[in-house]
Amino acid sequence: MSAGRRGRGSVAAALLVAVLAWVVLYPLLIVAADALRGDVLAVVRSRAEWLALWDSVWIAIASVALAAAIGVPLAFLFERFDFPGRGVLGALMALPAVLPPLVGVIAFLFLYGESGFVARAVMAVFGLREAPWRLQGAGAILLVHAYSMYVYFYLFTRAGLARLDESMLEAAASLGAGRWRTIRRVTLPLLRPVLAGAALLTFMTALASFSAPYLFGGSFRVLTTQIVATKLNGDLPTAMVETLALTVVALAGYAFLRLGEGRGLLVAVGKGTAPRPRRIASAALRRLTAAAGWGLAALLLLPHLTLLLVSLVPDGTWTTQALPPRYTLANFAALVTEAERLRPLLNSLWMAAVATAAAVAAALLAGHLVVRLRARLARPIEWLLTLPWVVPGTVLAIGLATTFGVTRPLAGRFVLVGTALILPLAYFVRSLPLTGRAVLAGYRQLDPALEEAAQSLGAGRWKRLWRVTVPVLRPALAAGGGLAFVTALGDFVTSVLLYTYDTRPISIEILSSLRLEQVGAAAAFGVVLMAVSAAALGVGARVGGTR
C-alpha cells in the first residue's frame, strides 16, 4: 500500500469522522449535558425506574433470540434448497419489513386483539363468552417484535450465505466433515459477521422499540414508554436522565455484541462463487416444504391482508361482526382525488430517496476506509455509524431539534428546524447503521485480492469501485439500502417531532387520519405505503440477487 494512498485515506477518514460527529454525536452530547443537569440520584433510587430498565433489557434479549430462531433457519432454507415457489416465497418472507408504523400495529389489533378475527374465531369454535386472551403485556410486545425483526436475521443471513465460497464447503466435506459439522465449523464461523450484525440491529431496535410497548404494553413499562410518559408529564429533566440510562444500556449491549463480530479476519479466499441451491431429493419432502413455505407466507401476510380489508371498510360500520358488513373504495379514491393527500406520499418518497442515497455513499466510503485501508480512524467511524441505533429515535430527533434550533455558527449550529432539510437529515442519520452494518459486513467477507487484481490490471480507483467493489457488494448494498429506504419511508418516531407542513410524511398523515378517527383512510394510506415499500424492496432484491 503506497504512502500516498494512506495519506489520502487519512484525510478522507478525518473528514468522514468530522461530518458524522457533527450530525450524530454532537446533538447527543447536547442532550446528555441537559440530562446531567437533572436530578440523577432521584431516578437512580427509584424502584419503578429499575423495573422499567430490566424489562427493556430482557425484552430486547428475548427479541433477538426469537428473531434469530425464525430468521436464520428460513434464510438457510431459501438460500440452500430449491423447491417450487422458492423465488416468490423468498421475497414474500421479507414483507414484515414493509408493514407500516401505527396502522401496522392496528392491523395486529384487528387480527390478534381480543375483538380480532382470531379471538372471535376461537370464541365461536369453543362457544366462549369472553375472548380467550388479551393482546397485552410482554407476550404481545414479543409477538410484534419477533414478527417484524426476524427480517433482519433473514435478509442478512441470506446476503451472507450468498457470498459464501463453495470451495470451502467442498474442502470441509472432502476432509470428512458431516453436514452438521460443516455448518458448525465452517458456515457459521464465516457467517459470524452477518449474524452479529443482525443481532446488533435486532437488539438495538427492540431496545428502542416504541410503538409496540406503547400500544400493547398496558401497565408493562419499558424505558422508551417511561421516557414519553415522564416527558408528557412535563418532567423533562427526569426524562433526560431516563434517556441517558437507556443509552448506557444500549452502549453496553453494543460493546458486548461487537465482540462477537470478531476482527473480520475470516474472509473467504478463492473465487467466491456461492453454492447453488440444492434440489430437495424426495418429491414428498419437496412438496411438504413448499406447502409449509406457503403456509408460513400466508401467516406472515395476514396483518397486511387485514390492513387491506380495513382500508375497504366505510368508517363505523364494522363493530361486532366477524367480517365487515360493507365495503367501499372511497378511502382510496380520496387519496387520489385530493391533492392535499397525495402530497405526503411524494414528500416521503423524495426524502427517503435522498437520505438513503447519502447513507449508502457514506457506508461505501466507510467500508473502504475501515476494512480496506484500515484507516487509523476506523473505530471511531464504525462507532459513529452504529450510534444512531444505540440511541432511541426520539432522542436523536430531540438532539437534532435542539442542536439545529438555534443559530450559533461558531458552535456549528444553524437553524434547520422548520426547514425542508431537517427531516432528510434525520432519516440520513437513522439510515447510517442499516447501510453501514450491511456494507461493512459485506466488505469483511470481500476478498481484497479481487480489488488488487483489478488494480494490477490497471483499473483506476473509480473503475475499481464501480466495476468490482459495488457489483460484489450488491447483495449487502441492496439489503442495507432497501431496509434504509423502507425505514425512512415509514418513519414515525423522528418525523413526529420534526415535520413541517410542507414536508409532512405519510406516517404523519396516518396519525392525523387516526386522530380524526378515520381508521379506513389511515389504513388506505398504510396499504399505499406497503405497496411502495414492497416495490422498493423487490427492486432491491432483484438488484442484489443477480450474480
Next chain:
Amino acid sequence: MEKRFEAAHPGVDVRWLDMGSQEVLDRVRSEHANPQADVWFGGPASLFATAARESLLAPLTGDSVFWLSVYRTPAVIAYNRAAVPDSGAPRDWDDVLAPRWKDRVLIRDPMASGTMRAIWGMVFERSLAATGDTAQGAAWLRRLDGQTREYVQNPAIMTEKLVRQEGWITLYDLPDVQITIRRGRDLGYVFPSSGTPVIDDAAAVVRGAKHADLARAYVEFVRSPAMQILAAREMYRLPARTDLPADSLPDWVRQVEATMKVAPMDWERLDRDGAAWMAYWDRHIRGTGKSGS
C-alpha cells in the same frame, strides 16, 4: 372555519397541523428560535399559562393578555349503547366503581390526555377538600384502576375498542363523544351528577410568529359570535362567550347548559401540583388496583 377566514382575508392560506396539546407546547418550545406556527388553537388554558411564563407567546391585547378562552370542554362518562342501556349507565363518578363494571372500563392513558388529567386532578382536589390530603383520592383512583380493562394510548383505538365492545364504558370529553356519535357509532353519555371538570380551551399567538397581525385577527375571528355559533353547530363546541343570543345556538347547547353540573376546580393548583400527582399515580397506582381488591 378556515375557509371563511380565507374568504375574509384574500391571499391567506390557513394550514393546520393537528396534534395533542402537550405536543404543541413541546413544538413551540423547540421551534422558539424559528417559530413555524402563527396561531396555537386549542388546549387547556393551564398549558397556555405555562407557555406564557416561558415567554413563548405574544401578547394579544395590551401586554398582559396572552391567550383567550374559545371553548369550554366538559368531561363525560360515555358508554356503548349496544352493551349498556341508557337506564343502566353510571350516573356519577362513584358508580363507575360498581362491581358490574369490573373489567369493563376503558381509560384513555391519563399521561397523554388533558381531559384525563383534569378528571384525575378533580379526584385529588376533592380528596384535599374533604380530608386535607390526597390519600383518599389515591385510594379512589386505585379502585378505578381495579375496574380498568386497559389504558389506551390512542383516541381512535379507544373508540374502536369501545365500539367493538372490548369495554363498555369510558371517561372522555364531550365534543369527541358527540362527533363519534355523528359518525354513526352508537354511544351514549352522561354528565356525572356530582359535577364534572370543564376545561377552558384557549387560543394564542406564538411569539415571533411570521404573520403576527393575521394571527391576532384569527384569534379574534374564532371568538367572534358567528364562528362561536358555527363551531357549536358543526363541531359540538361549547362557546366560551356568554353573550351569544340563546336562540342562535343549537338545542344540544341548551340541553348541556341545563343538565351539566360544573365541578369547582382550582386550576392553578392543578397547574402547580398536577405533574407530581400524575407522576405518583403513574409509578404507584397504575396496575395496582387488581391485586389490592
